Amino acid sequence: MADARKDWSFHGGVHLDDHKAESTGQPVRRLPIPDRLTLPLHQHIGLSAEPVVRVGDLVKKGQLVAQASDYVSASIHAPTSGRVVGIGPQAVPHPSGLYDACIVIESDGKDAWTDLPEPMTDYATLPTADLRERIRWAGIVGLGGAAFPTAVKVNTSGQRPIDTLVINAAECEPYITCDDMLMREQAADVVEGIGILRHLVGARQCLIGIEDNKPEAAEALRQALSTKADTGTEVVVIPTLYPSGGEKQLIRLLTGREVPSHGLPAAVGVLCQNVATAVAVADAVLRGRPLIERVITVTGRGVRQPGNFRVAIGSAADFVIAQSGGYSDAVRQLILGGPMMGFAMQHDQVPVTKATNCLLAAAQDEVPAHPAERPCIRCGECVKVCPAQLLPQQIFWHARAHDFDKAQDYHLFDCIECGCCAYVCPAHIPLVHYYRFAKTEIWAQEREREKSDLARRRHEARVARIERLEQERKARLRQKKEALEQKSGESAADPKKAAIEAAMRRVAAKKAAQPPEPETPGGE
Amino acid sequence: MQFATGSSPHLAGPQSVTRVMALVLLALVPGTLAMLWYFGWGLLINLAIAVITAVVAEAAILLLRGRPVAATLIDLSAVVTAWLLALALPPLLPWWQTVLGTTFAIVIAKQLFGGIGFNPFNPAMAGYVLLLVSFPVTMTRWLPPEVLSGNLPSLADSLHMIFSGTPPAGQTWDVISGATPLDQMRTELSQNRMISEIHKSPLWGDFGGRGWEWVGNWFLLGGLFMIWRRVISWRIPASMLGALLLVAGLFWAIDPETHPFPAFHLFSGGAILGAFFIATDPVSASTTPRGQLIYGALIGVLVFIIRTWGGYPDAVAFSVLLLNMAAPTIDYYTQPRIFGQRKSNDA
Numbered sequence: 001m002a003d004a005r006k007d008w009s010f011h012g013g014v015h016l017d018d019h020k021a022e023s024t025g026q027p028v029r030r031l032p033i034p035d036r037l038t039l040p041l042h043q044h045i046g047l048s049a050e051p052v053v054r055v056g057d058l059v060k061k062g063q064l065v066a067q068a069s070d071y072v073s074a075s076i077h078a079p080t081s082g083r084v085v086g087i088g089p090q091a092v093p094h095p096s097g098l099y100d101a102c103i104v105i106e107s108d109g110k111d112a113w114t115d116l117p118e119p120m121t122d123y124a125t126l127p128t129a130d131l132r133e134r135i136r137w138a139g140i141v142g143l144g145g146a147a148f149p150t151a152v153k154v155n156t157s158g159q160r161p162i163d164t165l166v167i168n169a170a171e172c173e174p175y176i177t178c179d180d181m182l183m184r185e186q187a188a189d190v191v192e193g194i195g196i197l198r199h200l201v202g203a204r205q206c207l208i209g210i211e212d213n214k215p216e217a218a219e220a221l222r223q224a225l226s227t228k229a230d231t232g233t234e235v236v237v238i239p240t241l242y243p244s245g246g247e248k249q250l251i252r253l254l255t256g257r258e259v260p261s262h263g264l265p266a267a268v269g270v271l272c273q274n275v276a277t278a279v280a281v282a283d284a285v286l287r288g289r290p291l292i293e294r295v296i297t298v299t300g301r302g303v304r305q306p307g308n309f310r311v312a313i314g315s316a317a318d319f320v321i322a323q324s325g326g327y328s329d330a331v332r333q334l335i336l337g338g339p340m341m342g343f344a345m346q347h348d349q350v351p352v353t354k355a356t357n358c359l360l361a362a363a364q365d366e367v368p369a370h371p372a373e374r375p376c377i378r379c380g381e382c383v384k385v386c387p388a389q390l391l392p393q394q395i396f397w398h399a400r401a402h403d404f405d406k407a408q409d410y411h412l413f414d415c416i417e418c419g420c421c422a423y424v425c426p427a428h429i430p431l432v433h434y435y436r437f438a439k440t441e442i443w444a445q446e447r448e449r450e451k452s453d454l455a456r457r458r459h460e461a462r463v464a465r466i467e468r469l470e471q472e473r474k475a476r477l478r479q480k481k482e483a484l485e486q487k488s489g490e491s492a493a494d495p496k497k498a499a500i501e502a503a504m505r506r507v508a509a510k511k512a513a514q515p516p517e518p519e520t521p522g523g524e
Numbered sequence: 525m526q527f528a529t530g531s532s533p534h535l536a537g538p539q540s541v542t543r544v545m546a547l548v549l550l551a552l553v554p555g556t557l558a559m560l561w562y563f564g565w566g567l568l569i570n571l572a573i574a575v576i577t578a579v580v581a582e583a584a585i586l587l588l589r590g591r592p593v594a595a596t597l598i599d600l601s602a603v604v605t606a607w608l609l610a611l612a613l614p615p616l617l618p619w620w621q622t623v624l625g626t627t628f629a630i631v632i633a634k635q636l637f638g639g640i641g642f643n644p645f646n647p648a649m650a651g652y653v654l655l656l657v658s659f660p661v662t663m664t665r666w667l668p669p670e671v672l673s674g675n676l677p678s679l680a681d682s683l684h685m686i687f688s689g690t691p692p693a694g695q696t697w698d699v700i701s702g703a704t705p706l707d708q709m710r711t712e713l714s715q716n717r718m719i720s721e722i723h724k725s726p727l728w729g730d731f732g733g734r735g736w737e738w739v740g741n742w743f744l745l746g747g748l749f750m751i752w753r754r755v756i757s758w759r760i761p762a763s764m765l766g767a768l769l770l771v772a773g774l775f776w777a778i779d780p781e782t783h784p785f786p787a788f789h790l791f792s793g794g795a796i797l798g799a800f801f802i803a804t805d806p807v808s809a810s811t812t813p814r815g816q817l818i819y820g821a822l823i824g825v826l827v828f829i830i831r832t833w834g835g836y837p838d839a840v841a842f843s844v845l846l847l848n849m850a851a852p853t854i855d856y857y858t859q860p861r862i863f864g865q866r867k868s869n870d871a
Contacts (some may be wrong), residue, residue: 333528339534340535345527348527367534372595374640375639377806378809379759380811389861391811391812391859391860394855419533422536423536425537425540426539427537431529
């Protein structure tokens with residue numbers, strides 16, 4: 001089957017040293033649970049979760065502590081048992097370095113589970129809505145890094161039917177190996193998760209896209225598939241080329257289908273899920289477990305013992321690194337995620353979240369300081385490597401000139417920020433930085449415009465209201481006046497006439513009632 | 525613990541502008557050596573004058589503009605501009621004209637527009653055209669290649685002629701200099717001579733002017749090297765030379781006695797040098813893939829038109845400058861289809 005498959009490719013991409021071997025020497029090791037866990041309420045795409053515990057509450061492991069507050073949001077569970085000691089702003093893993101609302105739990109060291117929901121081992125007979133509800137309850141988000149709520153993503157009702165489930169096991173970023181190790185060690189769970197996801201969206205086939213630098217993981221998956229007698233699921237080995245793990249790029253590689261610009265994979269009948277997400281789905285459905293831990297890679301020459309570790313979500317980065325062997329003297333940067341798309345943190349007092357797949361403690365020679373930016377010479381290297389087939393140099397030109405309309409003309413919002421353009425740029429221009437800047441400015445302008453539109457509409461409504469009230473007032477006045485005039489007209493004419501008429505009537509009555517006057521008495 | 529921060533991607537490739545320019549210079553070496561072989565010391569002296577002038581002029585204007593001097597000079601772009609200009613100048617051009625042309629290229633055509641990356645016109649060609657329009661006599665006073673003259677001026681004679689502007693004692697310019705093959709062809713055609721007659725002259729080699737034709741081959745070699753090293757894309761040279769061949773071939777097919785064989789156009793004057801080294805200047809050229817094909821093809825067509833019916837024997841500089849003006853428009857209308865955009869133009 002694999003040899004019959006047509007080899008598709010995507011435009012551009014760059015070959016990078018993968019640096020995977022450093023962290024795959026040892027099996028995944030479970031780290032102890034720290035004394036304090038910090039759970040950001042916003043560790044997914046969508047609205048922040050709403051806390052359902054109060055400071056001082058005792059919580060059990062797996063207990064819901066924050067509830068999804070919207071359709072696009074994700075619940076958060078206590079990764080261990082203990083006491084809620086704070087709900088408030090804490091340092092969170094965000095490039096801004098700003099603080100955000102978190103629930104802080106102090107572990108009681110017992111790690112005692114709460115009552116978990118029943119496993120749904122017979123999921124194939126259950127309504128898909130129930131399965132989605134379970135995934136939603138478990139707070140599962142895309143674990144590849146984007147952290148989009150999975151329950152939302154698998155709800156494909158009202159969309160084009162899904163025929164293909166794509167499992168993203170490419171792990172194309174250098175250094176990161178957590179998915180690789182997960183597949184090697186939990187291939188059976190991956191296959192179970194795939195079964196559930198396929199059932200959920202009714203996918204006829206499943207394609208697991210995996211780069212050719214992970215032969216052990218691919219073999220483990222094949223083994224697991226053969227024992228499951230799973231039909232329609234296929235491991236597809238793709239060439240190692242960054243960013244093959246980009247959702248649209250991977251779908252193109254595996255199916256030849258091109259997700260429309262600004263469109264979702266569902267538009268071409270595909271659902272794409274990360275391999276670790278599939279395992280989390282299996283955990284939730286088959287074992288009734290919420291998402292409270294994940295495998296992360298700790299690597300780079302800045303740590304003594306690179307490897308992969310199963311850590312409780314909410315563990316601080318400094319704790320994880322200390323537990324995994326500590327920093328080496330060479331450390332210069334701490335990057336959350338990979339060296340191409342991850343972000344550099346100023347300090348390590350931030351928690352591991354659901355989206356954290358890697359702590360890269362990089363040495364000087366691994367992540368050299370950016371050389372000074374030089375003017376663009378329009379050489380077009382960026383065009384050659386852009387997987388979205390954009391003209392990065394033109395977007396840069398317009399972004400730099402603050403000409404955001406033009407930047408959008410050149411499809412700024414199709415940029416996936418993979419960083420290939422900046423990587424190859426001979427002028428060392430931080431192109432992605434310019435694109436983020438332009439996007440942020442455009443969003444800000446849009447918000448401003450919405451605000452001003454709202455203000456304008458309110459102003460117009462107010463003017464109209466005042467006008468209307470004025471008209472009404474005038475109309476009322478006019479009516480009143482008319483009524484008054486009519487009345488006064490009547491009363492001005494009437495009393496006299498009435499008086500006269502009354503007087504005349506009285507006179508007439510008197511005349512009629514009075515006997516004829518004896519004008520000549522005795523004259524008859 | 526505090527860490528260094530920065531914007532992603534945190535990795536950077538090995539490319540740099542200096543590297544790109546150094547590769548261009550490297551690619552120029554074979555053609556330059558060939559020209560030295562055929563035209564002698566004068567070219568080397570011009571090269572030295574132009575490079576020194578360019579570096580001094582760039583440093584001076586950067587100081588005036590308050591920009592970093594060393595960090596900019598290291599990109600070697602001024603050297604590339606000077607080098608290309610020097611290759612286009614007649615070998616015995618008076619020194620001050622070389623200085624003037626180079627200074628104009630660097631100061632006016634490049635730095636006053638904002639320096640590297642911001643010049644709308646190819647600086648070397650702007651400098652060349654300034655000189656060609658201002659000093660038509662000296663700018664068309666080429667040396668005959670060594671194979672024809674048998675003896676090129678010595679180093680001392682070359683220095684004397686360049687710095688004094690006069691021919692050595694007892695000689696005249698007419699004896700020393702000769703027209704370029706393009707000039708010759710043009711003059712003879714204007715005298716209603718047939719191509720077959722013109723070709724009998726010892727000036728002609730296999731497909732171009734003797735000597736000249738081989739210079740083009742060496743620049744071609746350098747150009748292919750740049751394509752191989754991905755310094756330039758194949759599109760501009762291929763479309764420019766292709767269009768030139770096509771148009772020249774068309775007219776040659778119609779009347780081979782008044783229109784020279786197409787290869788003559790290719791291996792004469794600045795066609796090869798222009799196609800690989802000048803039209804491909806990324807700053808002033810078209811940048812979209814389809815746009816580059818159009819840009820190159822139009823240069824090729826213009827070269828033929830100006831050479832055949834225009835007022836100058838060669839036309840690469842004019843054609844490139846004219847298309848420089850058109851490049852932004854070409855780019856705007858030739859945006860590639862982006863990923864996920866439907867094939868019909870619905871965007």
